[in-house]
Amino acid sequence: MGSFLFIPAIFLVFVVVSGTSFTEFIYPPFSASHYEFIDNAGTFLSSRNGTFKAAMLNPGAQSNFYLCIIHVSSNTIIWSANRNASISSSGEMNLTVKGISISDMDGSLVWSTPALKSSVYALLLTELGNLILLDQFNGSLWESFHYPTDTIVIGQQLSVGSFLSSSSGVSNFSTGDYRLILSASDAILQWREQTYWKLSMDTEAYMNSNYIAEYMAINRTGLQLLGSNGTVVVIQVLLTPSNFRIAQLDYSGKFIVRSFSGTRWNQEFVGPVDGCRIPFSCGRVGLCTGSGYPTTCSSCPPTFHVSSQDEGGCLPNSPYSLPLPCNSTNNGSHLNSSAFSYVQLGSGVDYFSILFSEPAEYGVNLSVCQDLCSSNCSCLGVFYQNSSGSCYMLEDELGSIISNINAGVNDPLGYIKALVGSTPTELNNSNNPSSGERNFPVAALVLLPFTGFSLLAALGFLLWGRRRQSKLKEIKLGHVDSHSSGDMDAFYIPGLPKRFDYEELEVATDDFKTLIGSGGFGVVYKGVLPDKSVVAVKKITNLGVQGKKDFCAEIAVIGNIHHANLVKLKGFCAQGRQRLLVYEYMNRGSLDRTLFVVADQKIIHCDVKPENILLQDHFQAKLSDFGLSKLLSPEQSSLFTTMRGTRGYLAPEWLTNSAISEKTDVYSFGMVLLELVSGRKNTLRLQSHNMNDSSSGGGQSSSSSGSGLVYFPLFALEMHEQGRYLELVDPRLEGRVTREEVEKFVRVALCCVQEEPALRPNMNTIVGMLEGGIPSSQPNFESLNFLRFIGRRFTEASVIEDATERNDRVLYQESNSFPTQTTIGSRTCFSYISSQEVSGPR
Incomplete structure (x- = not known):
């Protein structure tokens, strides 16, 4: 009787999955191929109401078959499993307790679901089009929705x-x-x-x-x-x-x-x-015209012609050809820059990536821009903006060129990198002795070796003479490095940036004529290299007993750090006892000059502050002197806590023997934010009526009673407590910012300057709050009470100064002190150290 009942059950299942009606569930073991379900166009599964179906399908009636999910009414494929490994009509989809797998007709596996946490009980196709593997408790083990295609x-x-x-x-x-x-x-x-x-x-x-x-x-x-x-x-x-x-x-x-x-x-x-903004809309270097869709690709830029290659696009006119990609075996990477030329695209053109990329270099001329591209095998062209000296590189792949009828005289001009005189294949063959016959003249066979030997001999004599002169000069000047047992050639350190001779930098800086800055590690001079690029040359004067090899090892680390917001280290000099660093030149100087309109001044620094934030033409900001702290020798590490920081930006933990972490820089950054809001130093003299306008509502500020020295961070805290944010704003921004914008900046800044480092946000969170991606947090007022003690000290120092006219320098040191811990009642508070002790000579 049991066997009799079993046969109809099997028959019913067969009818359900192989007839014209389908179920939303199938159970392992199960297999399907297009051939097996050919009468139903490969369909073997349907959602409950028939909105979606699953099938082994060959789109376009070709021989490539895929496991697909299809929206029935529109006959649109919304997902495919084996998109990168199609199978034949006899290939199979198999459902087992381990999941789904797809194999070709020879049994080779081409796709499968990942390992699952438990056995599969059923396969479900939902009314939303989601293919789900279920366990015995109807829990989801895998879903197609989690692995989208297009x-x-x-x-x-x-x-x-x-x-x-x-x-x-x-x-x-x-x-x-x-x-x-x-x-x-x-x-x-x-x-x-x-x-x-x-x-x-x-x-x-x-x-x-x-x-x-x-x-x-x-x-x-x-x-x-x-x-x-x-x-x-x-x-x-x-x-x-x-x-x-x-x-x-x-x-x-x-x-x-x-x-x-x-x-x-x-x-x-x-x-x-705009269809022309799609990168490959007209093939490689094809000229795309029009706006919207469809686009027009009927022409090439001047000096280019339509390519007959499969991908279409355009090629430069004779005698030029495009170089091959970096990953090609004959990419021409052995060629020097003289093997390349640059074919101009003409005016009135644009390129899709310029809007979304930062220039590779600022403030350079066109020749330098092209040289940068020539030395980089992944670079296939440049766009150069003459007004700012901005150099944009087109790397890895060339897309279409956009015709821009609205282009102005200040828009970048495009240049495509090209090989001169030979095709890439010919150039490759010229370096392969087996690639063809060499028909050298007999005279060349005789003369070339002799000429080469003569040139090598002359070059060796010149190098020997120059090296001897350099050594004599070092001995004469007393510059022999007692901590280095030989010249730079005696050791090799990978990753070093360009090495300059001391004499080169003497010439570049006109014998160190133009001083543009100074700090704890040395002085900075403006220079111009032979390629006309402007640089900042820092003469290091505080390196302890560090030897040349140690210095170079650390420079190799710094030179390999590339970030859009860090000033780029272009090179170095380690000759005798001379140590110099060559940086890109930031032509607008430091942020403090823009904010405070001050003249050049010597400032001891090694932390985050306006003086250490440099600005480029379009006010792009970069931090300077990144990595110089690494040059401190181990013997100097015991002085680290007394040497790091500048008055007004120094975090309290420097003076309380607390752990120094990235939150220390967050504190300094918070002080910079307050100065950005106010457009003034955190300490300055103001009359009381400037800080206590009765018309603004609210009571008197305790930080600003009377006239004299005002501690602005405390004033900002008090205005935050009273909600009077617009009173903090730089007058130059009047009418250009809203109360809400100022509130956001002030709240973020106060969160940064909290006394307890653990309460300060990290920089990722700060960026999120400033950009609006994360709601700005409310600072902990208990962790900001230390500002009241500092502010009170500022006020007291100001009153004493007005009453007694004591020495300005002494009062300045007293009023700019930071606390060391003592206890008053149940509250840990602070006594004070002078600003000279805080900053210290370096």
């Missing part, structure tokens, strides 16, 4: 850090060159890791920058980036209500949102709106 649908979330990848073509599902990446603040389109569009740029996008995005989703009302577990909208594009829509990264590089109604798709949103 499309998301309503109900699906694209999490921060994940991305969509375009397909290579309409019927080729393999991963293409375009990606949509989701960050904590934006959705970003990239082509081969080069950004070309951001959702926040679109005029239809509404932004709320006070929160961090967690995922992107589409729903009935539009496209959204959401945070706080979906309760806060970070970016939103409102669309006409629709029950079904998809967001897709098209194989052409467009990000498209479409809705389906009746029998047709409606395109609701596309990014970028």
Whole structure:
């Protein structure tokens, strides 16, 4: 009887999965191929109401088969499993207790789900189009929604850090060159890791920058980036209500949102709106004209012609050819810069990446810009802005060129790197003895070796003479390095930046004529190198007993650190006892000159403060002297706590034997923020009516009673407590900032200067608060009480000075003191140390 009942059960299951009706569940073991389900176009699974189906499908009626999920009404594929490894019609999808696997007809595995935490009980296709592996308790083990390809649908979330990848073509599902990446603040389109569009740029996008995005989703009302577990909208594009829509990264590089109604798709949103902004819209160096879609690719830039190669695009006219990529075996990396030329693209053109990239160098001339590209095999061209000397590199891959009829005289001009006189293949063959016959003249065979020997001999004699002169000069000047047993050539340290001779830097600085700054480690001079690039040359005068090799080892570390907000170390000199560092020149000087309009002055520094923040043409900010603290010798480390910091920016932990950490720089940064708000030093003389305008409401400020020296951080704290933020603003900003903007800056600054380092935010959080991605925190008032003691001391010193006219220097030291711990009642508070003791000579 049991066997009799079992046979109909098996028959019913077979009818369910192989007939015209399908179920939303299948159970292991199960297998499906296009061949097995050919009568149903490879379909073997359907969602409950038939909105979606799963099938072994061959798009475009080709021989490439994929496991796909399809929206039935529109016949649109929203997900594919084995997109990069198609199979034949006899290849199979297998469902086992271990998960899903896809094998070709010979049994070779091409795709599978990852290892799962428990055995599979069933496979479910939901009405949202999500394919889910379930355990015996209906818990999710794996979901297709968590592994998106090029499309998301309503109900699906694209999490921060994940991305969509375009397909290579309409019927080729393999991963293409375009990606949509989701960050904590934006959705970003990239082509081969080069950004070309951001959702926040679109005029239809509404932004709320006070929160961090967690995922992107589409729903009935539009496209959204959401945070706080979906309760806060970070970016939103409102669309006409629709029950079904998809967001897709098209194989052409467009990000498209479409809705389906009746029998047709409606395109609701596309990014970028200008088709010429898609990097490869017209092939390599192809000239893209027009705006919107479709674009026109009927021409090439001047001095280029249409390429007959498969990818299309344009090539430079004879006798030039494009160099091969870096990763090619014949990339021409053995060539020197003289082998390259630069073909100008002409005026009125643009390039997609310029808007999203920082210049490789500022303040250089065109020749230097091109030399930088010539020495970098990944660089394939440059855009150069003459007005600012900004040099943009086009690296790794060349995209299309944009025709820009609105280009002005100050817009960058483009130049494409080209090989001169030979094709890349010919140049490669010329370096391969087996690549062809060598037809050298007999005279050349005789004369070339003799000429080469003569040149080598002459060069050796010149080098010997120069080295001997250098040694004699060092001995004469008493510069022989007793801590180095030989010249630089006696040891090798990888990663060293360019090495300069002392004589070169003497010439570059006109014998160290123009002094532009000074600090604890030495003095800085302006210089001009032979390539006309302007540099800042720092003469190091405080290195202890450190030897040449130790110095060079640390310079190698510093020279390998590249960051958009750090002044670049271009080179060094370690000759005899001379130690010099060559930095890029920041032509607007330091931030304090912009804020406080002061003349040149000598300041002992090694921390974060306006004097140590340098500004470029467009007010790009960079920190100077990064890494110089590494040059302190071990013998000097015991002096570290008394040597680090500058009056007004020094964190309390320096003087309380507390641990020094990155939060110490956060304190200094907070003081800089307060100075940015006020446009003045944290200590300055003001009349009381300037700080206590009765019309502003609120009572008298205890920090500003009377006239004299005012401790601005305390005044900022008091104004924060009273909500009187606009009284703190630099008068030059009047009418240009809102109360809310000032409040945000002040709150962030006060959080930074809290006495307890653990309460200070880290720099990532600070950036988030300033940019609006993170709500600004409320500082702990108990941890700010120490400012009241310092402020009281400032006021007392000011009153005493007015009454007795004591020596200004002594009072200045007293009034700029920082506390050491004592106890008053239950409160740990402070006595004071003079500013000279704080800063100390270095």
